[in-house]
Amino acid sequence: MQFGTHGNLEKHGFARNRFWAIDDNPPPFPIGTAVKSFADLILKPSEEDLKIWSHSFEFRLRVALEPGGDLVLTSRIRNTNNDGRPFSFTFAYHTFFSVSDISEVRIEGLETLDYLDNLKGKERSTEQGDAIVFESEVDKIYLDAPKKIAIIDHEKKRTFVLRKDGLPDAVLWNPWDKKSKTTQDFGDEEYKHMLCVDPAAVEKSITLKPGEEWKGKMELSAVPSSYCSGQLDPAKVLQG
Template sequence: MLVKFGNCGSLEQHGSARNKIWTIDENPPPPSPNDSQGKSFVDLLLKPSEEDLKRWPHSFDFRLRVSLLADGSLTLISRIWNVNGKPFSFSFAYHTFLSVSDISEVRIEGLETLDYLDNLCQKERFTEQGDAITFESEVDRVYLSTPNVVAVLDHERKRTYVVRKEGLPDVVVWNPWEKKSKSMVDLGDVEYKQMLSMNGAAIEKPVMLKPGE
């Protein structure tokens, strides 16, 4: 998970939240009656350490609820609470890795005709021209003002991932391809062929929280 609070220096590879120590809430608030049928869940909590507060002096509580339904649907709900005396802003992205048969045979539908920021071209803004997104080389883009439902079609496995999101206007699409994979310590040289990162995000317009929000 990529979360960047305010201006706190360079961002770690793939975000800082994944490298923090989370705790499990042993007495989490129950789900609503309409949201509890056939569901198992765990709440993970993150608070800034003393070292974090030295770099960026704003306190927050971050609750991530991970829920699994009986039909196999996975739901992630993030709630970030400003317990600081001043407002702060943050950018956010779930860094979801999807397992695919062959990235060259995968297509994403739902982002066609939209504008995106290309991180391989100094965040220059482009408009998607294809009728779907396919992969022939490295891709690192932030699609803007996206619909709440986006589909990833894996033709070889005859599988479709359907990603539904709320409150996150952008979508990050990333695959490092061969050259960058060889320079990454946490990804095998050829593992890029069987993975795709596509996730809801709030990048172009960071989220602003007032005290107590």
């Protein structure tokens, strides 16, 4: 639930490392939804959690698979403090996309945006060019990112389409060769076949008063890519 380092919390927070329970009282699906396969999970703080982050909360996560194969993740976080205290947090869906070869991948939707470069002490810059390609380590936070981002895999002729709501930022990460060799749970050559494009709310913290709830959503689709002179027709992916 916490992206980056915050106080005594581990780097990416504790929610990802906890046992979740089945949610017995999930929010209803929207009227007319066609979703048939889903799981509703809930996380509440344990006594140990309260020692490192002294706030009461409910974190509801719905994982749904739509009839066409799209994956939809919906997160709801509510402040359940009884002492009147608000709390603040940052958030990211930490995605790992499997790609044929990182040198054959391009990202469309983040061009011309301002970003914070974590490799340069969060120095602020503006992205140049008409798409993003990869030649070295990348760890950037793109600000005010659009609701739709395309991850184009030239070799597989496949495009991941990422849609997001309630998550204004996008984190782009690939560790490249040197960091891969120093990361315990990462193979030396695995950086060539992965990429993280994380819908996020990290540049500005989310603050909830007691009783308030925040909602964030991510949808993922995999679609065939069509090319003309090596370029994806953006009307086929980024529009609609």
